[in-house]
Amino acid sequence: xxxxxxxxxxxxxxxxxxxxxxxxxxxxxxxxxxxxxxxxxxxxxxxxxxxxxxxxxxxxxxxxxxxxxxxxxxxxxxxxxxxxxxxxxxxxxxxxxxxxxxxxxxxxxxxxxxxxxxxxxxxxxxxxxxxxxxxxxxxxxxxxxxxxxxxxxxxxxxxxxxxxxxxxxxxxxxxxxxxxxxxxxxxxxxxxxxxxxxxxxxxxxxxxxxxxxxxxxxxxxxxxxxxxxxxxxxxxxxxxxxxxxxxxxxxxxxxxxxxxxxxxxxxxxxxxxxxxxxxxxxxxxxxxxxxxxxxxxxxxxxxxxxxxxxxxxxxxxxxxxxxxxxxxxxxxxxxxxxxxxxxxxxxxx
Amino acid sequence: xxxxxxxxxxxxxxxxxxxxxxxxxxxxxxxxxxxxxxxxxxxxxxxxxxxxxxxxxxxxxxxxxxxxxxxxxxxxxxxxxxxxxxxxxxxxxxxxxxxxxxxxxxxxxxxxxxxxxxxxxxxxxxxxxxxxxxxxxxxxxxxxxxxxxxxxxxxxxxxxxxxxxxxxxxxxxxxxxxxxxxxxxxxxxxxxxxxxxxxx
Numbered sequence: 001x002x003x004x005x006x007x008x009x010x011x012x013x014x015x016x017x018x019x020x021x022x023x024x025x026x027x028x029x030x031x032x033x034x035x036x037x038x039x040x041x042x043x044x045x046x047x048x049x050x051x052x053x054x055x056x057x058x059x060x061x062x063x064x065x066x067x068x069x070x071x072x073x074x075x076x077x078x079x080x081x082x083x084x085x086x087x088x089x090x091x092x093x094x095x096x097x098x099x100x101x102x103x104x105x106x107x108x109x110x111x112x113x114x115x116x117x118x119x120x121x122x123x124x125x126x127x128x129x130x131x132x133x134x135x136x137x138x139x140x141x142x143x144x145x146x147x148x149x150x151x152x153x154x155x156x157x158x159x160x161x162x163x164x165x166x167x168x169x170x171x172x173x174x175x176x177x178x179x180x181x182x183x184x185x186x187x188x189x190x191x192x193x194x195x196x197x198x199x200x201x202x203x204x205x206x207x208x209x210x211x212x213x214x215x216x217x218x219x220x221x222x223x224x225x226x227x228x229x230x231x232x233x234x235x236x237x238x239x240x241x242x243x244x245x246x247x248x249x250x251x252x253x254x255x256x257x258x259x260x261x262x263x264x265x266x267x268x269x270x271x272x273x274x275x276x277x278x279x280x281x282x283x284x285x286x287x288x289x290x291x292x293x294x295x296x297x298x299x300x301x302x303x304x305x306x307x308x309x310x311x312x313x314x315x316x317x318x319x320x321x322x323x324x325x326x327x328x329x330x331x332x333x334x335x336x337x338x339x340x341x342x343x344x345x346x347x348x349x
Numbered sequence: 350x351x352x353x354x355x356x357x358x359x360x361x362x363x364x365x366x367x368x369x370x371x372x373x374x375x376x377x378x379x380x381x382x383x384x385x386x387x388x389x390x391x392x393x394x395x396x397x398x399x400x401x402x403x404x405x406x407x408x409x410x411x412x413x414x415x416x417x418x419x420x421x422x423x424x425x426x427x428x429x430x431x432x433x434x435x436x437x438x439x440x441x442x443x444x445x446x447x448x449x450x451x452x453x454x455x456x457x458x459x460x461x462x463x464x465x466x467x468x469x470x471x472x473x474x475x476x477x478x479x480x481x482x483x484x485x486x487x488x489x490x491x492x493x494x495x496x497x498x499x500x501x502x503x504x505x506x507x508x509x510x511x512x513x514x515x516x517x518x519x520x521x522x523x524x525x526x527x528x529x530x531x532x533x534x535x536x537x538x539x540x541x542x543x544x545x546x547x548x549x
Contacts, residue, residue, distance in 0.1 A: 185363055266370030266398075270362040273394040288440045288477060291401060 005115045007070035007078055008188065010144035019068075019228035019271070019300065022278045041157065042093070046164045046241040049089040049224055052155065060157040064089035066227075067103045067148020071184050071302055072201055075115045079122025081204045082147045085227070085303035087130050090153030091212035092225040092306060094161030097130045097153045102137025105146040119147050130209050161215060163234070164241025165222035166309035170336040172246065173319050175211050175327040176203055176305025178231050179259025179296055185269040186262040196258030203256065204303040210325045211306040218310065218318050226304030230275040232297045232346065234307060235334070236282050239345040242309075245337045248348045250293045254329035259299070263292040271300035283346040297348065309336055353382040357391065358414060365391040366398055369419070373404075376421045384417045392417070403506045423505045440477030442543035443469065445485035450549055462488065465549045466495040470502050476547075478539040481528070482512035490524040499527040510536055 034044060041060060042052040050064035066086035070078050083100070090097045102123060106116045127134045132151070155161075166172075183200040186192040192200075208225060215223055222242065224234050231253065239246040275298040285294055305327065310318055315332050322330040339345075355372045357365035365386050372382050386392045392408070392415045399406045399419060407418045449458025450465055466488065469476065479502065481489055488495050489511050503509050509528030516522040516530060529535075540546055 189364065189367070266367035267363045268366055268394070268398070270390055270394060273362075273397055276397070288474070294401075 005075065005112060006073040007075055007115070007145070008073045010111070011069050011071075021274050022229055022233065041160060042162060046162065047237045048163050048241075049092040050095075050153075052093060052157075052160055054157045058156060060155050060160060062090050062093050062095040062153035062155055063151075064153075065103065065148065065150040067105075067146050068302070069144050069146050072187075075118035076122040077201055077205065079119035079124075079147060080126050081122075081201065081303055082119075083123040083126035083149055084205050084207050086149035086151055087126065087132070088208045088225045088227075088303060088306075090151050091208040092161065092163075092223055093153070093155060094159055094212060094215055094220070094223070095153035095155035096212075097127075097132035097151055097209070099133050099135050099152040100127045101135060101150045102139075103146075103148045103150060104137060104139040105142035106139060107143035107145065108141055110143055111145065116145070119145070123147065123149065126205070126207065130207055159216070159219075161220055161223045161308075162241070163222065163224040163238045166238055166242035166244050166246070166336045167222075167311075168244055168336055168338040169312055170222070170309040171312050171315040171332050172235070172248075172307060172309055172334040172336065173315055173322065173330060174226070174231070174254065174305055174307050174333045175208070175322045175330045176206070176226070177254035177256045177259075177329040178226065178301055178304065179256035179262075179299055180204055180302050180304065181230075181269045181271055181299040182259045182262045182267055182296065183256055184302070186258070186267045189267065191262060191265065191267060192258055196256065200256050200258075206303075206326065208306050211322060211327060214318060214321045214325060215306070215308055217321070218314055220308050220310055220318070222310075223306055223308035225306055226301045228271070228300045228302075229278065230272065230298040230300050231304075231307070232279050232283055232348070233275050236279050236346050238307070238309065239336075240282070242336070243339055245339045245343060246334055246346045247337060248297070248334040248346065250289060250297060250348050252331050252333045253293075253297065254331045254333075255296060259296060260292055263295050263299075268295050269300065272298045275300060279346070282344050283348060284344040286347070286349045289348060294348070305330075352418070353380075355382060355384045358385050358387045360386075360391070361388065362391045362394055366395050369395050369398070369417075373419070373421055378421060378423075381418060381420045384419060386415045386417065387413055389415075422501075440474060440544055442540055442546045443476050443479045444540065444546050444548050445479070445481045445488060446483050446548065448484045448487045462549070463494050467498045470498060470505070475502065475505060475507055477543060478508040478510060479528075480510045480512075480536055480539055482515050482536065484515075484519070486511050486515045486519060486525070487521065489527050490521050491526045492524075493526070496526050503527055508539060510539055512536060 039054045042048050050062045053061045319330045355368050405420045450461035510531040511528045513530040
């Protein structure tokens with residue numbers, strides 16, 4: 001039986017994106033001692049999507065976790081989105097998801113437990129679709145509810161895809177349109193058409209697993225998925241990790257239907273300003289750049305698309321393959337260049 | 350005259366920004382209004398929005414309420430219409446090489462150039478830069494009938510470059526009332542960066 005409970009009533013109006021600001025995190029995480037181990041192939045220092053541990057010459061384990069409070073009304077859809085979002089980090093590293101654990105915070109005395117069942121069912125369906133096994137979890141009584149997964153994946157140690165392997169001459173390909181932050185904020189204010197809202201939810205539910213298959217087929221070495229720090233936040237991390245300069249063509253970036261109009265009316269979530277402050281020192285915006293577009297480039301994404309850096313001559317073929325396998329908005333959005341000292345890491349035109 | 354007040358107290362982001370932007374749309378050039386906000390994040394975000402769009406504002410605080418006095422100095426916020434996406438990002442430049450427009454009658458030429466410069470600010474998008482050289486520099490001095498228009502353009506973000514060699518030649522360098530006295534390097538840089546250059 002479908003439960004009629006509006007999950008959005010449990011989160012504050014204007015809750016924006018629930019992620020902690022990146023600067024705040026950077027400032028304290030650097031004080032926490034971390035052990036160096038040769039087996040840890042990808043750790044905390046490059047802001048990558050997941051940790052990677054080398055088991056032997058043929059196998060590395062990918063480990064990642066993600067959870068957040070509701071961003072849509074329907075519990076089943078929330079479960080699907082939270083799971084797709086958590087699984088995505090494994091795919092962004094070029095891996096295959098094998099196992100997942102539920103992370104649940106739920107106020108059993110305030111909300112009917114059926115609602116949790118719906119959330120878990122949504123999550124389980126996505127885990128199954130990703131070809132992984134749901135193997136347990138952990139629950140805490142807490143309000144508002146939060147849901148996500150801890151995910152384990154595997155990858156060949158020589159074929160790990162990181163966010164710090166972009167090479168001068170590469171082109172950047174983005175597989176999903178951006179704007180989920182603005183659309184979710186607009187939905188709370190009743191300013192989004194049902195059609196645009198549903199399209200945004202469907203995009204967030206869409207697994208990045210097929211995109212990972214395309215990346216593997218083309219031997220891609222550098223990618224990330226776009227989430228809470230917005231397109232430019234993740235591009236900056238790619239540029240800085242790869243020690244290159246990245247040039248973005250703002251008008252080529254695919255947008256969710258309705259997102260531009262929302263930002264134009266001022267519906268810019270607080271997370272966008274937070275992200276803008278984070279990237280400000282590292283990104284130069286061309287004079288006369290469309291302000292609405294600029295604010296969409298820092299819009300916090302939930303379960304966003306894969307962003308990959310690939311050799312110039314492969315870009316068209318990869319974009320076509322991605323469009324053909326379920327990411328119809330895929331576009332080539334920028335280029336990687338040699339870093340020039342004294343120039344900001346990212347230029348937006 | 351009493352200021353129009355946008356009361357965004359009790360509203361969380363992005364509502365205060367939406368209300369601010371709506372009021373901007375309803376306010377005429379040089380009009381002012383006050384936005385009341387009672388949380389710091391929304392205040393900062395509205396301020397950042399105004400800064401990014403070159404709109405002057407003053408914030409004061411009384412108890413726990415911020416009041417932001419906004420002055421609308423520009424017709425258009427810094428975004429072109431959606432269909433203008435493909436225009437060159439650099440924007441265009443105007444280049445005035447004479448104090449007259451066209452040749453034939455000097456008097457008519459001066460009337461035309463006044464009309465031309467006073468009209469530039471009505472056209473969107475506004476240019477990225479306006480360059481004055483040779484006798485064109487005379488348009489930028491105190492008492493020039495277009496000085497006010499040029500100042501408005503400058504405060505809305507248009508870069509105005511006045512040829513320093515030319516101003517020296519006409520001995521009016523100390524009378525230039527708008528723009529930046531510039532050398533050939535800066536002038537050529539502005540012209541070469543422009544999407545296209547208009548010579549009225």
